[in-house]
Amino acid sequence: xxxxxxxxxxxxxxxxxxxxxxxxxxxxxxxxxxxxxxxxxxxxxxxxxxxxxxxxxxxxxxxxxxxxxxxxxxxxxxxxxxxxxxxxxxxxxxxxxxxxxxxxxxxxxxxxxxxxxxxxxxxxxxxxxxxxxxxxxxxxxxxxxxxxxxxxxxxxxxxxxxxxxxxxxxxxxxxxxxxxxxxxxxxxxxxxxxxxxxxxxxxxxxxxxxxxxxxxxxxxxxxxxxxxxxxxxxxxxxx
Amino acid sequence: xxxxxxxxxxxxxxxxxxxxxxxxxxxxxxxxxxxxxxxxxxxxxxxxxxxxxxxxxxxxxxxxxxxxxxxxxxxxxxxxxxxxxxxxxxxxxxxxxxxxxxxxxxxxxxxxxxxxxxxxxxxxxxxxxxxxxxxxxxxxxxxxxxxxxxxxxxxxxxxxxxxxxxxxxxxxxxxxxxxxxxxxxxxxxxxxxxxxxxxxxxxxxxxxxxxxxxxxxxxxxxxxxxxxxxxxxxxxxxx
DNA sequence: ACAGGGAGGCGTACGGCGTACACCTCAGGC
DNA sequence: GCCTGAGGTGTACGCCGTACGCCTCCCTGT
Numbered sequence: 001x002x003x004x005x006x007x008x009x010x011x012x013x014x015x016x017x018x019x020x021x022x023x024x025x026x027x028x029x030x031x032x033x034x035x036x037x038x039x040x041x042x043x044x045x046x047x048x049x050x051x052x053x054x055x056x057x058x059x060x061x062x063x064x065x066x067x068x069x070x071x072x073x074x075x076x077x078x079x080x081x082x083x084x085x086x087x088x089x090x091x092x093x094x095x096x097x098x099x100x101x102x103x104x105x106x107x108x109x110x111x112x113x114x115x116x117x118x119x120x121x122x123x124x125x126x127x128x129x130x131x132x133x134x135x136x137x138x139x140x141x142x143x144x145x146x147x148x149x150x151x152x153x154x155x156x157x158x159x160x161x162x163x164x165x166x167x168x169x170x171x172x173x174x175x176x177x178x179x180x181x182x183x184x185x186x187x188x189x190x191x192x193x194x195x196x197x198x199x200x201x202x203x204x205x206x207x208x209x210x211x212x213x214x215x216x217x218x219x220x221x222x223x224x225x226x227x228x229x230x231x232x233x234x235x236x237x238x239x
Numbered sequence: 240x241x242x243x244x245x246x247x248x249x250x251x252x253x254x255x256x257x258x259x260x261x262x263x264x265x266x267x268x269x270x271x272x273x274x275x276x277x278x279x280x281x282x283x284x285x286x287x288x289x290x291x292x293x294x295x296x297x298x299x300x301x302x303x304x305x306x307x308x309x310x311x312x313x314x315x316x317x318x319x320x321x322x323x324x325x326x327x328x329x330x331x332x333x334x335x336x337x338x339x340x341x342x343x344x345x346x347x348x349x350x351x352x353x354x355x356x357x358x359x360x361x362x363x364x365x366x367x368x369x370x371x372x373x374x375x376x377x378x379x380x381x382x383x384x385x386x387x388x389x390x391x392x393x394x395x396x397x398x399x400x401x402x403x404x405x406x407x408x409x410x411x412x413x414x415x416x417x418x419x420x421x422x423x424x425x426x427x428x429x430x431x432x433x434x435x436x437x438x439x440x441x442x443x444x445x446x447x448x449x450x451x452x453x454x455x456x457x458x459x460x461x462x463x464x465x466x467x468x469x470x471x472x473x474x475x476x477x478x
Numbered sequence: 479a480c481a482g483g484g485a486g487g488c489g490t491a492c493g494g495c496g497t498a499c500a501c502c503t504c505a506g507g508c
Numbered sequence: 509g510c511c512t513g514a515g516g517t518g519t520a521c522g523c524c525g526t527a528c529g530c531c532t533c534c535c536t537g538t
Binding site for chain 1: 346353356357359360361363364367373374376377378380381382384385386391392417418419420421423424427440444445448449452453455456457460467
C-alpha cells in the first residue's frame with residue numbers, strides 16, 4: 001500500500017495545463033476577473049506557483065491566445081482562393097466566438113506569437129496561391145486587419161434602456177432629436193426579422209458582409225493587375 | 240493688499256479641466272502610467288478630489304475620448320458623399336493619431352458617449368445624403384467598424400531584432416523556414432522606398448487603401464441597388 | 479544504494495491601483 | 509450672520525502583479 005497511489009498528489013502543472021485552465025476560467029468568470037490569484041486558486045495552487053510556467057501575466061494572455069488560435073480549423077484544400085480564405089476566416093471567427101473575451105485579448109497583444117504568425121502566414125499563402133502579387137497581398141492583409149480574426153468591434157453598445165415605458169418614450173424623443181440618423185437606422189432595422197433587429201444586429205451577417213466587400217474588392221484589383229506603384233489608391237477604374 | 244490675489248488659491252477644478260489634464264498627461268507619460276493618483280498629483284490635488292468631477296476611472300476615459308473626438312474637423316460641405324466621408328474619416332484619423340493611446344482607449348469603451356454618437360450620426364447622415372438606403376448604410380457602417388475612427392490594428396508588431404548581425408542572419412533563416420510567406424512579403428517591401436518598407440509599413444497608405452476598397456465596394460453596391468433581403472452577400476454580380 | 483541537483487510549489491512581502499467613507503473648509507445666498 | 513453645499517482632504521480597504529528566498533520531493537549518475 002505504499003504504491004504510487006498512496007499520496008494522491010496532484011499531477012504537476014505544466015505550461016499547457018495552466019493555459020487551458022486559464023482559458024476555461026476566463027470563459028467562466030470573465031476575462032476581467034481572471035487574475036493570477038484566481039487562476040492559482042482554481043488550480044489549487046499558490047499564486048506564485050504559476051510563475052514557474054509563465055513568465056508573467058502578459059505571457060499568460062499570449063498563451064491563451066495561442067490555445068484559441070490553435071483551435072482554428074486548418075485551411076480547406078483545393079478550394080478557390082476566395083472561398084478558401086473566406087472559409088478560413090469564418091472558422092477563425094468560430095474559434096474566437098466561443099470565448100467572448102477572445103477578441104479583446106487578441107487586440108491587446110503587442111507581439112505576435114509563433115502560432116499567430118503561422119495563421120497569418122497561411123493566410124498570406126492563400127492569397128499568393130491565388131495568384132496575388134506580393135504587393136497586393138500585403139495591402140490586402142492590412143486591409144483585413146483584425147477582421148482576419150473573425151471579429152468586428154461592436155459599434156453600438158446598447159445603452160441601458162429605461163424600464164418605465166413613459167421614460168423610455170421621452171428618452172426616445174430626445175435621442176431622435178439629437179441623433180436622427182441613428183434612430184432611423186435602429187428603428188428601420190427592427191421592422192423585419194431580417195438582418196438588423198434594433199438593439200442587436202445579426203453580427204454574423206454584418207461580418208460576412210464586410211468580409212465579402214473586402215474580398216470582392218481584392219479580387220477586382222487583382223484582375224486589374226493593380227499595383228501600388230501605379231496609382232496610389234484603388235478608387236474607381238473599373239472599366 | 241487684502242484683495243483677491245492675497246491667497247493664491249488654485250482655481251477650482253472642473254470636469255473639463257480634469258479631462259484635458261488627463262489627455263495631456265497621457266500624451267506625456269503614456270496611457271498605462273495614467274492613474275487617478277498620477278493625474279491628481281499633476282493637478283496638485285489629492286486623488287479622491289478627482290471623484291468630485293468624474294464618477295470613476297471609466298468615466299474619465301470616456302471623457303478623454305470625448306475630448307479627442309471633439310477635435311475632429313467638422314464635415315466638409317458640398318462635397319460628393321464619398322469624398323466627404325473619406326475626408327471626415329481621414330480627419331478623425333488625424334485627431335486620433337495625435338494621441339498615441341487614443342485607439343486603444345476608443346476600442347476599450349463599452350458605452351458610446353453623446354459626442355461619439357454625434358460623430359456616428361453625422362457619418363450615417365453623409366451616406367443617407369448620398370442616396371444610400373437605410374439598409375445599405377447600416378451595413379456599411381458596420382463594415383467600416385473601427386476604421387471609422389481612422390485606425391487599424393497594427394498587424395505585425397515588430398519582434399525585437401537581434402543586434403548581432405550573425406544572430407540576426409540565423410534568426411532570419413529560421414523565420415524564413417517557418418513563415419516563408421511573411422518573410423517574402425517583408426523583404427519584398429523593403430526593396431523600394433515605396434509603400435512598404437520592412438519593419439514599418441506606410442500606415443497612412445495602408446489605411447487609405449483599405450478605406451478606399453470599402454468605399455468603392457459600397458459605391459458599387461449602391462449603384463446596383465443592393466438590398467440585404469435580395470442576396471445575402473455582396474459577392475460577385477458586377478455585370 | 480546513495481548523494482546531488484533541479485523542477486515544482488510555498489510563504490511572505492512590497493508597492494501600486496481604484497475607490498468607499500467620513501471629515502474639513504470656505505464662498506455665496508438667505 | 510448663519511447655513512449650505514461644492515470642492516478638497518485623509519485614512520483605509522481589498523485587490524492586483526510579482527520579487528525573493530525557502531522547502532520538498534523525484535530523477536539521475538555513480
